[in-house]
Amino acid sequence: MKRGDFHRHAGGWTKWVPLPSTTWTRLRPGRAPLRCPLLTDADLARAVWTATHLPDLFTALRHAVCAHYEGFPEGLDVRAVHIHPVTRDGIPYVGVEFRDLGVALHGTRVVDLGGPEIATQRRIAEEDATDPRTGLDEALIGYWSSIPFDYGVMECSEFELRANGQGWTNLTNALGECITRLTWRCPESGLLELRTEDGRVSRHSYVVTGAPIAAVTFDEPVEFCHQFARSG
Template sequence: MDSTDGLDRAHRGLWPSLRAHYVTLDPEEKEQPEHLATVRAVYQHPVTRDGFPYVGIAFDCLRDPERGVGAIMHGNRVVHLGGAEVAAEAGIAERDAADPRTGLDEALIGHWSSDPFDYGVLECSDLELRADGTGWSSVSNAFTEDVDRLTWGCPEPGVLELRSPEGDVIRHRYVVGPAVPVHSAEPVMSVTFEEPVAYSYQYGKWG
């Protein structure tokens, strides 16, 4: 893969997570992440999984200038997000590359948005499920955005278990497969839940 293409994929996948990161720092945050974070350094780690390399991106951050923001990306998937120093930590990439994903459904790993299936709805929901069993969900509208951290697993096939930081556990039955969005004739990979997750029943895969 061309390194420029890889970096573009990483950026596209990272923006929703950066947005959620800033909202957790300040629930009143209105600026978009591209206005708050400037790339400081890029690291291409000598590790691959499924043919994709791992890339670390470090940012200078207006909201947290001392720590900055750093991420390890695998394609457009966020592996880990933290301070700027995270971007240089090859060990994070190595652990992710070797992880057998025990107790997780790999089809769910990544970022999902209800946007492709929202029609006449003023809110949008996002769900990010990371390969280390952590993640977050958000509900946003023109006025506000709420972000909730979570951990997740799949106790049995077709069942997603979400756990809040307070210890609340909710299980959702789901199906993953292609579906046609509201304003498109082309199907996208989607996950559909029997009961809503963050107020939405259906999400499309980001990127």
């Protein structure tokens, strides 16, 4: 990818890129505009990173989108992929704009989700990039699934904790899915506090390990499971 691949538009620079073959969209022939407000060497490097990692980005945001809609969303239209001139730990911030939805990501980590404007707001990336994560354990931020530990069990649990203190949990079994939206914090080291929208509070002592896979183990279960692996 080089500067000559981009063309100028009112809001910056655009290059059309192929979407991953597994992307669940109506857009044909499977392309979307990759948009950068500037085109410095750093912006070009962020664009290359984003184009290379598009399959990982769409895989990562799928869980959050399904939780948002409380089910699998059929045929979302991808309007654009926005690259913000912001990084943290060398990883760029990207916004994926759908017709009725926007997702802000830091690499494969979901930062925020809401209306289409969420994907275009540089402020969200800047605030996340400088956030000291006060009261949160960075080791817990991200998407976690019990699937690697569900040996012979006909249900699974998952949760996502975001750096803005919001998140969700989901229990899936033969009867369907049960999604709970919540806020979270760590009042002390090794203790996770979850507060649901209806005000229910639960506390869970935990240990995070990194080998052979990144995993967290809770003394008190989260959605009936004690052990989860990080995904993405």
